[in-house]
Amino acid sequence: MSFSVTILGSGSALPTSRRKPTSQYIQCAGRHFLIDCGEGTQLQMRKYGVKFQRIDQIFISHLHGDHYFGLFGLLSTLHLLGREKKITLYAPSPLEHILDAILKAGNGHFSYEIEFIAVEDKVGEVIYEDAKCSVTCIPLLHKIPTFGYVIRQKAKSRVLNAEKAERDGISVAYFAKLKNGEDVITNEGQTICSDDYTLPGEPERSYAYCSDTAYSEKLVPLIRNVDVLYHEATFVDALQDRAVATRHSTAREAALIAKQANVHHLMLGHLSARYDDGKAHLKEASEVFGSVEVVEDGLSYLVPQG
């Protein structure tokens, strides 16, 4: 199954024509998640071909406007399009009150249920899980309560070498155990080794979303060994004072976190509007960590097996 990240907005608080406010669309094993929803996200979804009604879970990192001001419009559009399926909204608790006030002011209701999960009560926990993937909420270090999300596509069971099993007359009754990695002893006392009749399944793949956050080594154990890390890099080192004052990170700091956490690939985003492009970010980060890119709106990245 595919596991991909589509960048709907790679900018920060001041939107530009090149970089819209933060939002990401994640496809993971047939599930469709939205992380953050800055102003204009619904138009970015249209632009990049994201089907609105596929989204069943929305995760909001924190309540600075550039991460959620597009949510109200998106939820309204889903209603106007006649959605009936429930949406689960994972977000800091004050958002529930804001949404209620907006609905009340418009004398309206949605055609579908919104299940609201207050994430401050769930830090460190798996907040979403099904047979194929899970989402864990992790704490970030910002001016207001802010949360990152780690999405894991579960490892798949071993794949049966059906041809060999048939040739050797292995009973179908043993297949489940063999695929589960277990050896089987037959009624006749014969041992059938899982390794002889199965090939390894796809290993776990993982993606960590960390925006917005100051440099924090506390993040390292929470995201250790993920395949792909998206880490904010609002500034470059020349503005490290600004990064400290606003509780954001520089590109070098993001790379230091990636290195310590032993991730496979680093994506940098949330660039301040003062930067025309990401060249300085890329140069600075790549001096610390090899596999790094600065993302752009519209980029779709396939999460590889690390």
Next chain:
Amino acid sequence: MSFSVTILGSGSALPTSRRKPTSQYIQCAGRHFLIDCGEGTQLQMRKYGVKFQRIDQIFISHLHGDHYFGLFGLLSTLHLLGREKKITLYAPSPLEHILDAILKAGNGHFSYEIEFIAVEDKVGEVIYEDAKCSVTCIPLLHKIPTFGYVIRQKAKSRVLNAEKAERDGISVAYFAKLKNGEDVITNEGQTICSDDYTLPGEPERSYAYCSDTAYSEKLVPLIRNVDVLYHEATFVDALQDRAVATRHSTAREAALIAKQANVHHLMLGHLSARYDDGKAHLKEASEVFGSVEVVEDGLSYLVPQG
């Protein structure tokens, strides 16, 4: 002085790539007003060259999202750009609570003061006035409390024919009265007629914004003789049932209002996303009223003397 309307968004609840949600920028005698502020308005302002910091007054018609979901982002951006001048926000009262909740959730404040004027207490009144223009709040007929705005550029005093006055030796002391249309009797008993030494000044010009609204003849006396009327036309007559059910208007109904109110020119907007273009609206309206156009995003219209 110029009096112009720039359409920042001509669409309705479902934004499209062609028509963004409602917003208009009005320049009137050196003043700069924003009417409504749908999602993405700040980007439309950038696209069409509207200078953010010039806006001192914002008027919101009603609290359906397509008319105000861009306000939070715009106000945040003004803060990030270091604005210090007060903004006066004219809107239905529940917006004040929503804004407070959003600011509280972000643990923030703005760098400038917002003076909030609850328009439901001001219906029929002049809510803004200075030496050169005024704004009147008028009631519209929609599903929730909704308000239109009539902007008037005041008539200018008569213009002195300076060459003739000098040639005839008219004392400077009389100029103010003559420009004010008054005749003067000199100490010598001579009558100096204003008409002989002045030309007529620019007459009043006026613009009425009416969106969203069902067909309502009660509007007619409130907007009678305005030079330009912007009236919503969400539907065409084939969907008149939808218009009635949703308390919107058809293009024909908007034209009927324009005709009864004896306006000079009619602009139609707020088109439903189901229409690819405005051809059907234009055809239908022009059968009732001659001077009509369907607006597009980015259109700038100079309000003429009717």
